[in-house]
Amino acid sequence: MANRQRGDVLLTISRIGLHIYIAVTALFAVIVAGATIVILLDPKSNIFEGLASAPSFALPLIVVGAMVVLLTLFLSVLFAMQLGRIIGTVRTGDPFEPANAERLARMGWYALGATAGGWLASGIAFWLSQYFEELTVNFGAPCGGIVLAATVFILARVFRHGSAMRDDLIGTV
Template identity: 40%
Template sequence: MSNPLANDALLKFGRILTVIVQALLGLGAIALIIAIPVIWLSQSHIAEAMSADSSLSLGATLGAITVVLLLCFVIVSLAFVFFRNLKHIIDSVGEGDPFVPENSRRLSVMGWITLGIQVVALPVAGIGLLAAKAFEEQNFTVDVDLDLGAIILAVTLFILARVFRHGALMRADLEGTV
């Protein structure tokens, strides 16, 4: 019996989109890792850009920027794993078998990743604000907020994980009775 979803346009688009997003996230991760030594090699340029009355030393400013870059790398890496899990779920739907225990686990992981990104983003914003104070004349801004949409997404993913877990159990029970 052929799978009617094997050539579904939305699933194909989802696969392509997740691969593109993963590629962009991979490039972003590489750029963040490359930026760290570049920042430290550009100490003289950063010192020139710093405000004369900055309360932070050059070393503290470089350290703060490094921590922000490392935490951004963590966020980008988490997002990469999120989209990898999403691609696996899309693939299982295309194969006609989405209600498997593995998809339940993937959805739970995606929920935790969503919350993790929110948790990591808070110190990024705080440390970024601290570092930005060293460059008062440069007009840097840092936005700090808790994303309600991300919290709702995480709750939705946890609920979907339970739905998929229950669907997999129901299917296993049904197969056991036949």
């Protein structure tokens, strides 16, 4: 059974996709951090003309927004890493191990945190958009992250129950 799972194309594609997602997310984090550093080093640059007409607290708000984005990206990477560990247990043929229930619970919290961070960053960007013509804000699906978190929390309970049932079955045999 384990050999069949190791050759599962979907699991392989999922693992590769997660690695790509983590790399792209890390690249985006480097870009956000770099842009924040550039803004801090030269806030009067031609690139940021809107800062001249913005209130004095716009620059600190941009930095706070960037930090929120970086935290959100970090939580997204943590989510993906936990999912990768779950995929690893599926590959070895033991997905109902107790650690996966804990991984799923952590993933639920990461999803909630990333959703809250996304809302906060969008709110900051929306406020800043009045000073920067180039800045557009797309709020996307505001409840998608909450639905994801709820689903993952429910799956964590299912995995806890499945793990307990498996342990009971092993104890009776």
